[in-house]
Amino acid sequence: QLYKSLHINHYILTSRLPKAGETIHGHKFFTGFGGKGANQCVQAARLGARTSIICKVRIGSLLLNAVEYVGQTKAAATGAASIIVDSEGQNVIVIVAGANLLLDSEDLKKANHIICKAKVMVCQLEITPATSLEALKMAHANGVKTLFNPAPALADLDPQFYTHSDIFCCNETEAEIITGIPVGNPEDAGKVGLTLLERGCKLVIVTLGAEGCVLVSVDERIPKHVPTGKVAAVDTTGAGDSFVGALAFYLAYYPHLSMEEVIKKSNFIASVSVQASGTQTSFPKRKDLPQDLF
Ligand SMILES: Nc1ncnc2c1ncn2[C@@H]1O[C@H](COP(=O)(O)OP(=O)(O)OP(=O)(O)O)[C@@H](O)[C@H]1O
């Protein structure tokens, strides 16, 4: 399984968010790895998947095990995000994509052997869209299943993303930016799914937070709402990445499960992540989950 994009996150916890021009004291600072690609990769790995990430960082900035292809550059800093969270769980985030945006065709060529032998490739939009698209095409040409998560969303997404994604998985906000259809319930999500099928998608999943997901595909054009169990959410940050990582894990290791079953299991795993704080810190490990998921 393959993923893209990596950030170093700097977290600051404060009692409230600062106003423009204001300096306040925070009570905690810590760093962690982030980036949608890295988060999704971590969730899949915690379920037992063998994963690789293709990314670019500043030369000498960090060494990662579990990373099979790391391009290095002097031209930009490693991607970074500053995340300030107040006592109510509200946050403000600034991301500097940095070296992630320098991942290019040359890097993909060097990683070709990894791409060809993957069962599933997962792409997001935290690297240059053209590079993501090229990676999807390379995977597709080699019979690798492609899972595309158009995050952060772009209004003018290249239409080739639709045809080169075996599975197109977005949340409500991304669905609205991409299709112009505001999503507030499963019915709206169904409309998004049908619109994306018209644009060339084969299978669309729209995630709906506590409502679970809606699934639409060329084989089953009637939108199917797959609800998730009720849980006491403490921090939903990272739920989307936990879901996508779980989805990739099941697609690679349980290819004969029905899509509905795969989504039910992925819903469950993401619902565990919302019951703990943080992003990667909240992603469950296989040994701590009910074994009938595997
Ligand atoms: N409150 C919740 N209760 C149970 N499951 C949840 C909840 N919120 C999210 N989930 C699970 O996580 C999946 C993804 O959530 P969501 O649609 O909110 O993604 P997202 O907006 O990309 O997440 P985020 O931006 O918070 O990381 C949902 O489909 C569901 O399975």
Ligand SMILES: [K+]
């Ligand atoms: K969480």
